[in-house]
Amino acid sequence: MTLIKSISGIRGTIGGKVGDGLNPLDTVKFVSAYASFIRNNRKTDSNTIVVGRDARISGKMMEQVVTGTLMGMGFDVVNIGLATTPTTELAVTMEHAAGGIILTASHNPKQWNALKLLNERGEFLNAAEGEEVLSIAESEDFIFAHVDHIGKLSEKDYTDKHIQAVLDLTLVDVEAIKAADFEVAIDCVNSVGGIVIPKLLKALGVNKINELYCTPNGEFPHNPEPLPEHLQDISVMMKTTSSDVGFVVDPDVDRLAIICENGEMFGEEYTLVAVADYVLKHTPGNTVSNLSSSRALRDITRKYGCEYNAAAVGEVNVTTQMKATNAVIGGEGNGGVIYPASHYGRDALVGIALFLSHLAFEKKKVSEIRASYPQYFIAKQKVELTPSINVDAILSTIKEKFSQYDVTDIDGVKIDFPDKWVHLRKSNTEPIIRVYSEAHTMKEAEEIGAEIMDVVKQLAK
Structure with missing residues (x-):
């Protein structure tokens, strides 16, 4: 079983022990943290949060846990049921809501589900906001509503809108x-x-x-x-x-x-x-x-x-x-x-x-x-490393080694050669460096990717 907590949301597999996946108790904790975040950072007078979900087998179960938890935190919930991610995003703005939660693990297999968290603009939380939600979840510092202030539930369909x-x-x-x-x-x-x-x-x-x-x-x-x-x-x-x-x-x-x-x-x-x-x-x-x-x-x-x-x-x-x-x-x-x-x-x-x-x-x-469009091919590879290796130091050395080219370091290191590029990013969940490369043929893309991977392997020794 797997539970992955990141700034973009919380995703995990369904089933197993508490803390091993995205189960009812874990769901209550993270939804309560999100509701606390919205309450602490309120940017609108609205007390409404929109909830939508994809058609996953676990969706109905998750929907009931999420809506109940939000109501327990004192928020009114507009449940739009089966809805696409962009539909839910639009519903947040159309409802003038304080935020939204999308229940979907996107392209992951059926055993996965996730909580994708939105702000009052129907957009995903940024890095700092996501970290704050995770911090609140870790502290479990939640204040639930008294009985007279429990939130109300309404249901709407936003597909046609x-x-x-x-x-x-x-x-x-x-x-x-x-x-x-x-x-x-x-x-x-x-x-x-x-x-x-x-x-x-x-x-x-x-x-x-x-x-x-x-x-x-x-x-x-x-x-x-x-x-x-x-x-x-x-x-x-x-x-x-x-x-x-x-x-x-x-x-x-x-x-x-x-x-x-x-x-x-x-x-x-x-x-x-x-x-x-x-x-x-x-x-x-x-x-x-x-x-x-x-x-x-x-x-x-x-x-x-x-x-x-x-x-x-x-x-x-x-x-x-x-x-x-x-x-x-x-x-x-x-x-x-x-x-x-x-x-x-x-x-x-x-x-x-x-x-x-x-x-x-x-x-x-x-x-x-x-x-009619320019012909490019992207190769996607990775270099596996031991947990003890300093990935940031390797990327810093790569940046210096290829400094004669156009190098971007806002997210890992991307080297722009005249007719191709290579982008190296470290994984947040495992000791690997992802290596994406693009050129006018797949052979060229794979070759330039392999060339940079060899440099990484040498630095990792």
Whole structure:
């Protein structure tokens, strides 16, 4: 059993002893700590916290524990039930709530669940705020409400409101999508995407939808992370139907993978690139992605005469940088699209609507759009170390050794060579250094990654 406490939330496996996973007693402790944090740092007059969940098997159990605990802490709860992560984020602002909790372990397997914690803006807590929640949880310094001040529970459905918010975006061209008469295939991995994605597509004017795994029962038919090796079923569907495009989402619908009409992968790194291409074409401006994301976004941004900036890995770091640079589009290379005109959170619904608008505007096949972008390949490797090795010292030496190149150290060490890059980050949970590298071919990416890994191994001796 596993319990991982981090600034981005608390995730763990279901079952086992207290402290070994995300079980009812552990859940009560961390939710109480979050409620205490909200109470101590109140930035709004609201006494409401929104709770939403994906379709995991443990979701209903977790929902009842979380809502009951929040009420016991004196907060009113708006339970929006089965809802995507971006739906819950939007619900916080629409309810003018003090915060929100999303019950989802994102792309992790079915035995996992998590508490993702939001502020009053429907955005993830930052590092300092997350640390404060964990500190309160450690102290168990909770004050529960007296009987006359127990919170109230209400239930609402925000799915249609989220869809309408997407339709209202200026760059979402519903008429063009309707006129294009697209046939779309979807894989929603038997979670909340199975509820919202078909409804979204129909609202966008897509009448021909080929559905795969759209029953929200939490029984994931394949590894729920939308990576190429897990998406063979929809690839076959693309080849056996006349679908123009395929969309795959993870269990909480904040990541989007695109499948070409011929069944080939568009590439998760290129979801953001394609959406940014469309956004920049109509509203030029700055862009942001994290240090481990493809250089293709930088290239596309510069094509429009705009400025690209990189942020440390983590959604909250990306959104912070986007605000600082007034970026019009940003996100992460894992298929996470963040469009400030909607909200500061990864949103696959927004990604789908903007991509279909792009596809209708370009009047090309999906594979042709993909071929129009700079060709890059990312290799993901790691170096295992002993716990006694000083990882920070190794990274510092690497930075000095390659100082003749453009080196960024806001999150590990990233070395930008003229035609490739390598990003080294230490894991927060195990003694390893993650090594991501990108080049114009996979062979080059793997070779430059291996070259830097050899340097790390030498320094570790």
